[in-house]
Amino acid sequence: MNRRMPEDVLIEALSTGDLVPESPSRAAVLPRPEGAPRAASEARPHPIVRDDSEGALLEVAVGPHHPSTHGVFRMDVVLDGERVVRLKPVFGYLHRNHEKLGEGGAYLAAMPYTDRLDYFCSLTNNWAYALAVERLAGIEVPERAEYIRVITAELTRVLNHACLIGFLLQELGSMGTPIMYAFREREKILELVEALTGSRMMCNYMRFGGCRCDLPSGWIEACREVVEAVPRFLDQFENLLSTNEILMARTQGIGALSAELAVQAGVTGPMLRASGVNYDLRKVDRYGVYDRFEFGVPLGAHGDVYDRYMIRMLEMRESVRILQQALRAVPAGPIINPKARLRGFKPPAGEVYGRIEAPKGELGFYLISDGSANPYRYRIRPPSFINLTILEDMCRGATLQDTVVILGAVDIVMGEVDR
Amino acid sequence: MSLGSGILKGLVETARNFVGSYYDPARLVTIQYPDERRALPEKARSFPMLVYDGENPEKGLRCVACKICEKECPPQCIYIVLDRDEKGRPRRRPRVFDLDISVCMSCQICVEVCPFDSIKMNTEFELSTADRFGALLLHKMDLARPASYYLGLHPVEAGQVNARLAAGPGHAETKAKPAAAAPAAGTTSEAGDAGSDRT
Amino acid sequence: MTGAPRAQTEPVETLEQIKSRIEAAIPGLGLEIQCNGAVPGQASLVVPPARALEAARFLRDDPQLALDYCSNVSGVDWLDRVVEEHARVTRVMDGQERVFDECRERRVPGHLEAVYHLYSMRLRHGPVILRQRTVNRVDQARVASLTPVWRSAEFQEREAYDLFGIVFEGHPDLRRILMWDEYRDYPMRKDYVEPDDYEYEPTPHDDLREKARRHYPIEADA
Numbered sequence: 001m002n003r004r005m006p007e008d009v010l011i012e013a014l015s016t017g018d019l020v021p022e023s024p025s026r027a028a029v030l031p032r033p034e035g036a037p038r039a040a041s042e043a044r045p046h047p048i049v050r051d052d053s054e055g056a057l058l059e060v061a062v063g064p065h066h067p068s069t070h071g072v073f074r075m076d077v078v079l080d081g082e083r084v085v086r087l088k089p090v091f092g093y094l095h096r097n098h099e100k101l102g103e104g105g106a107y108l109a110a111m112p113y114t115d116r117l118d119y120f121c122s123l124t125n126n127w128a129y130a131l132a133v134e135r136l137a138g139i140e141v142p143e144r145a146e147y148i149r150v151i152t153a154e155l156t157r158v159l160n161h162a163c164l165i166g167f168l169l170q171e172l173g174s175m176g177t178p179i180m181y182a183f184r185e186r187e188k189i190l191e192l193v194e195a196l197t198g199s200r201m202m203c204n205y206m207r208f209g210g211c212r213c214d215l216p217s218g219w220i221e222a223c224r225e226v227v228e229a230v231p232r233f234l235d236q237f238e239n240l241l242s243t244n245e246i247l248m249a250r251t252q253g254i255g256a257l258s259a260e261l262a263v264q265a266g267v268t269g270p271m272l273r274a275s276g277v278n279y280d281l282r283k284v285d286r287y288g289v290y291d292r293f294e295f296g297v298p299l300g301a302h303g304d305v306y307d308r309y310m311i312r313m314l315e316m317r318e319s320v321r322i323l324q325q326a327l328r329a330v331p332a333g334p335i336i337n338p339k340a341r342l343r344g345f346k347p348p349a350g351e352v353y354g355r356i357e358a359p360k361g362e363l364g365f366y367l368i369s370d371g372s373a374n375p376y377r378y379r380i381r382p383p384s385f386i387n388l389t390i391l392e393d394m395c396r397g398a399t400l401q402d403t404v405v406i407l408g409a410v411d412i413v414m415g416e417v418d419r
Numbered sequence: 420m421s422l423g424s425g426i427l428k429g430l431v432e433t434a435r436n437f438v439g440s441y442y443d444p445a446r447l448v449t450i451q452y453p454d455e456r457r458a459l460p461e462k463a464r465s466f467p468m469l470v471y472d473g474e475n476p477e478k479g480l481r482c483v484a485c486k487i488c489e490k491e492c493p494p495q496c497i498y499i500v501l502d503r504d505e506k507g508r509p510r511r512r513p514r515v516f517d518l519d520i521s522v523c524m525s526c527q528i529c530v531e532v533c534p535f536d537s538i539k540m541n542t543e544f545e546l547s548t549a550d551r552f553g554a555l556l557l558h559k560m561d562l563a564r565p566a567s568y569y570l571g572l573h574p575v576e577a578g579q580v581n582a583r584l585a586a587g588p589g590h591a592e593t594k595a596k597p598a599a600a601a602p603a604a605g606t607t608s609e610a611g612d613a614g615s616d617r618t
Numbered sequence: 619m620t621g622a623p624r625a626q627t628e629p630v631e632t633l634e635q636i637k638s639r640i641e642a643a644i645p646g647l648g649l650e651i652q653c654n655g656a657v658p659g660q661a662s663l664v665v666p667p668a669r670a671l672e673a674a675r676f677l678r679d680d681p682q683l684a685l686d687y688c689s690n691v692s693g694v695d696w697l698d699r700v701v702e703e704h705a706r707v708t709r710v711m712d713g714q715e716r717v718f719d720e721c722r723e724r725r726v727p728g729h730l731e732a733v734y735h736l737y738s739m740r741l742r743h744g745p746v747i748l749r750q751r752t753v754n755r756v757d758q759a760r761v762a763s764l765t766p767v768w769r770s771a772e773f774q775e776r777e778a779y780d781l782f783g784i785v786f787e788g789h790p791d792l793r794r795i796l797m798w799d800e801y802r803d804y805p806m807r808k809d810y811v812e813p814d815d816y817e818y819e820p821t822p823h824d825d826l827r828e829k830a831r832r833h834y835p836i837e838a839d840a
Contacts, residue, residue, distance in 0.1 A: 092796035097805055099781075109493035112526035136656050177433055184448055191460075198462035198540070204526045212531070216461060216575075240432040243425030263686050263739050266770020279687075279739045343491065343532055350656025353690060353735050353745060366692050366735070369656060379692040381735075389773050418796060 071414030102378030132354030210336030269361030481537030688768035693778035
């Protein structure tokens with residue numbers, strides 16, 4: 001079962017799952033030049049460890065009860081002093097078998113469960129699922145609903161990126177200041193979301209064919225006020241953080257990820273773009289009405305943690321651009337396709353894979369329908385789960401505190417990783 | 420790197436926040452709960468409630484025990500038993516209507532599918548109790564609220580429901596059509612839930 | 619209204635063309651196309667597990683396709699099914715030829731499937747969908763692992779192994795990922811029976827109530 005494939009070099013880079021070897025040969029880890037991309041044709045990515053002193057490698061479980069692991073997440077790290085030799089992510093503590101719950105009920109019944117996947121960004125999860133079902137059943141969505149979807153998705157993106165930077169700084173030891181500034185912005189957006197959907201986090205807002213309910217009166221003006229305040233917040237946030245020497249020293253050159261490895265490992269979202277790959281689903285798939293808005297896609301040059309942080313800052317600014325354009329142009333019209341049915345919805349037999357650019361990466365839903373009211377197979381493609389594939393590669397040779405920082409920049413949320 | 424100019428810039432930022440927290444409303448974001456409370460928006464929702472018309476909750480309950488909400492509820496937290504008279508004929512009332520709020524996830528699907536406007540969302544959230552099982556299982560009388568209470572909580576939505584019900588029975592269809600086809604004036608609209616299909 | 623939901627940018631070639639090119643490049647590889655009733659643009663290629671690795675390498679390295687990004691790997695469980703087939707049959711009866719409608723029942727054995735959704739980041743097209751099928755669900759549930767070709771399949775194949783029991787041969791580290799290591803069953807299979815160790819659930823629903831009652835006393839209510 002664990003047969004090694006002799007030919008492919010990438011397999012050589014993967015650990016075999018057995019942890020501490022009996023008498024390892026060790027060395028100081030070779031320092032890697034900053035930002036040097038790792039060619040896929042390298043024979044062996046790292047000499048692991050080789051040195052002359054005695055002593056064993058130390059195996060430590062970081063987590064699952066840990067303030068810095070973004071939820072119930074465990075990393076089994078094998079340490080040589082402070083340096084990581086091997087790292088195995090272990091999760092499943094929050095596994096609720098969401099995919100089976102989705103099969104057990106109707107299509108609509110799965111919608112509130114999608115809120116609980118990436119619980120920070122429930123509106124984008126709803127949209128991804130609604131998009132997949134609409135593609136399956138061939139349902140059209142009215143323009144007003146598409147605009148509202150874009151507005152809520154971009155608000156969610158601002159919310160998510162701000163909080164993620166807050167969490168990253170928290171793990172760097174900033175003890176609460178940036179995270180509280182980010183949460184202040186989040187609070188404003190959550191109030192908007194509550195006025196629109198009734199609930200701050202578990203929105204259950206999208207329906208197949210549109211949105212559940214229309215904008216309350218005064219919502220667009222309130223949203224515009226919040227959006228106008230975001231660039232000022234971002235300027236202050238950047239003043240606080242971007243040139244901070246401690247942040248730069250602790251994040252530049254750490255956790256570098258080459259573009260080839262990122263594409264190979266299926267990494268998506270800001271992490272991929274920080275490695276320089278220009279792949280943003282809003283531009284590639286042009287789902288919804290994104291092709292009507294002008295916005296840029298920031299790309300990083302080094303693929304390290306600092307780049308991921310900067311990409312998220314820049315993406316927030318791009319989101320503000322989209323929001324300003326969208327809020328000016330929301331058309332009147334129905335909020336849901338009149339032919340859409342709440343009860344007794346039976347899409348035709350077949351399958352579909354629908355995906356969107358969620359704030360954390362590519363969130364996809366793979367649905368197989370057998371013509372009945374319940375899905376036959378309901379599969380979620382979670383971005384956080386797949387972005388964790390190369391966690392070990394990024395952390396090998398780094399110190400333990402860098403591991404925490406690298407994990408923070410990957411942006412995982414356990415509801416999505418474990419489902 | 421230069422001598423901490425970035426850190427100094429950051430300290431200016433925090434100083435601005437610190438000093439501003441004494442007078443600037445944008446910095447004073449803390450609400451001193453429970454002395455102050457935030458006003459909840461119109462659409463806020465916590466757990467369901469059953470609406471009754473008039474004074475008597477038993478007689479005025481709008482629910483007819485059609486069991487659609489029980490069927491559509493994703494976590495299956497509702498349990499309904501239909502009331503029957505002495506001859507065994509069904510009365511259009513529930514004898515038992517249990518809702519387990521430890522299971523309920525406030526998704527509001529029961530409200531959307533109810534054809535009789537009888538189950539609506541309440542906004543009470545101060546429900547902590549020491550009894551983890553019994554006190555979180557609400558029965559019919561715990562859930563019943565008068566229509567005036569519903570009007571107070573969600574004025575816009577309740578106004579539309581009352582208008583529809585005043586138009587007489589058999590107008591359940593009209594709930595779906597005007598709402599779905601309503602071309603909202605400008606960019607805002609007063610429409611509540613729209614597009615829900617009554618089948 | 620906007621038009622029907624736009625499909626992703628599909629590759630310039632159709633699936634049939636891709637299939638014939640693979641078969642020309644890798645002789646002896648028999649592929650099938652499985653149509654998709656709901657979304658015609660997302661038909662899939664069924665590839666035999668024995669040669670799946672070669673086909674996958676072709677798809678990744680071919681300059682026209684350049685499918686360098688494996689977006690999604692999922693397992694699917696198909697139970698044993700009875701399929702009714704209707705056929706018009708001509709038979710001779712009483713010296714005359716007559717046409718009958720015959721209905722035959724065919725037992726299709728169940729199998730497990732691993733479905734791969736492939737996209738190209740370089741050429742920005744996709745998806746090309748690959749399927750690998752196992753022989754049965756019981757003792758021959760093995761397919762080839764495509765982790766050597768696309769690293770993103772590593773965790774996802776582990777999940778398909780964990781939840782369905784599909785064994786991916788050639789996977790570098792095949793162990794359970796979401797369930798704990800000593801767990802014995804495969805939760806996502808259609809015939810999975812949940813363990814009966816519920817915490818007390820006061821929700822008085824039918825079979826849940828019966829299960830809870832076996833473990834805890836429940837007060838009878840109205």
